[in-house]
Amino acid sequence: MPRAVIAAEAGDASVLRVREAEVREPGVGEVLVRTAYAGVNFADVFMRRGLGAGPFPFTPGVEGSGVVEAVGPGVDTAAPGDRVAWAPVRAASSVGSYADLAVIGAEQAVPVPDDVSLRTAAAVLLQGLTAHYLVHDQHPVGPGVTVLVHAAAGGTGRTAVRWLHHLGATVFATVGGAAKAAVAAEAGADHVIDYTRTDFADEVLRLTGGRGVDYVVDGVGAGTFRGDLRAVADRGRVCVFGQAAGLPEAFSPMELIPRSITVSGGYMTNFLRDRAEVLGTADRVWSGVREGWLAPLVHAALPLEEAAEAHRLLENRETVGKLVLATGGDAS
Ligand SMILES: NC(=O)c1ccc[n+]([C@@H]2O[C@H](COP(=O)([O-])OP(=O)(O)OC[C@H]3O[C@@H](n4cnc5c(N)ncnc54)[C@H](OP(=O)(O)O)[C@@H]3O)[C@@H](O)[C@H]2O)c1
Incomplete structure (x- = not known):
């Protein structure tokens, strides 16, 4: 049975628990991904505290990487076996990355080049898309x-x-x-x-x-x-x-x-108006990684069971660079 981190109610980091979870089929415009890593972001902390989250209980995580397992009706931008990463590029973006399997909007799924690891992809995509508009568009x-x-x-x-x-x-x-x-x-x-x-x-x-x-x-x-x-x-x-x-x-x-x-x-979604802009900006992030000048610093890759500890570290200012959760789906 696949696992997912559940925030049962708004509160401190201790509300995060790992549970076995039912996984639904991807719907129209969605893809089902076997996750490799989930990025841990301050946005996740805000949602866990009850700010901007959907109804509780929910599975946190707006960013991740993994391999597509299945695609829903109408999806022609991804196929089973594709290596992808995702970030909240739309105002109504998916949550649920802190899990073995995640259903995300297909328009959020960005192909990860072969020479970029899934670990690096989950550590750099959201921060890279954000830094891009901060240095190029403001x-x-x-x-x-x-x-x-x-x-x-x-x-x-x-x-x-x-x-x-x-x-x-x-x-x-x-x-x-x-x-x-x-x-x-x-x-x-x-x-x-x-x-x-x-x-x-x-x-x-x-x-x-x-x-x-x-x-x-x-x-x-x-x-x-x-x-x-x-x-x-x-x-x-x-x-x-x-x-x-x-x-x-x-x-x-x-x-x-x-x-x-x-x-x-500044808010990322305003600077990524369509699919072409998402893919073009992601390409600049991958280029920065490839050329070395954007290489992310991964503070730690913690197991899914330590999601609460990950939140404690982030909100207590005890991290440098980026924290990710490793879900075990990285076969590379
Ligand atoms: N608008 C957007 O598009 C967008 C996109 C991404 C992130 N963000 C925002 O950017 C901010 C940083 O996000 P991040 O995920 O990259 O986190 P992060 O910078 O890795 O962690 C937050 C850092 O903020 C500093 N900080 C200062 N006072 C703090 C306090 N009272 N509590 C916690 N941290 C404090 C700490 O660094 P020091 O110890 O060095 O002070 C801490 O390490 C968040 O507000 C997030 O929501 C916005």
Whole structure:
């Protein structure tokens, strides 16, 4: 009998339990995948806490990789035996990756090239698609452009640092602690600030001679957003794309006027409007992996039974890079 992690009710990580699970046939526009790995993302933590999830009980996991077992009616973009990975590229995307078998929307399933392992695919796809819009679609980035990335040793932050470094930007990174500082520096950050010990906005202003940075990438939210408005240069941009620490502090648009600052939001699905854009962006992610400059750092590949521990590690800031769950379906 296949297994699945079930979140029986909203709560802390202890609500996650592995159970034997019935698996339904894929419906119209769906594929059934034997999973190899599930990506563990902060979005999963929010859903487990009861924010944005469907009705409980449910199986978490918006990202994964594996091999297609069967396709539903009308699906001509995947076939049994295909190696695929998936991420929430649509507003109404599937959950259920923390399982031996998962039914996902066919439009989410992206072919994984032969030279990319299923482990790497599950560790990089969601963060890669996110970093792509952060570095290509929000603000012009390249040599001479200064960018501040928060939580820069984390899954999304580290991926963004690597991509920004690849494009030649000067990267300022914040991290919680010395071990994470080493990870951010290795990823390509030019200046690393431990924001648990230092006021990061003061430090950015000091390092830039009072000018600030052109662009701030903030997935932390609470405790950072106010500093972002100080650390960003005149006519600069702050992109808020997450709230790992909680909701950003409230602000008035009037505060932006004197220095002509732009504050924008970022959400992956808005930058992946159709199948061609999903496949094209995924190809850029696979190329980055192949060429080495985007190689993901896998914090650990934990067994499905340790899903609760995975959530504890992620929400207690005890991970660097990306956590995945190994479901045993990786035959490569
Ligand atoms: N909008 C989108 O398209 C999109 C896509 C992907 C992710 N996201 C968002 O991006 C954020 C990061 O996601 P991720 O999965 O890559 O996670 P992650 O960065 O690997 O982990 C979160 C990191 O946030 C930092 N953090 C600061 N305060 C925290 C707190 N109070 N609790 C927990 N973490 C805290 C920690 O790093 P330090 O210890 O270094 O501070 C922690 O390691 C999340 O808010 C997520 O929802 C948004």
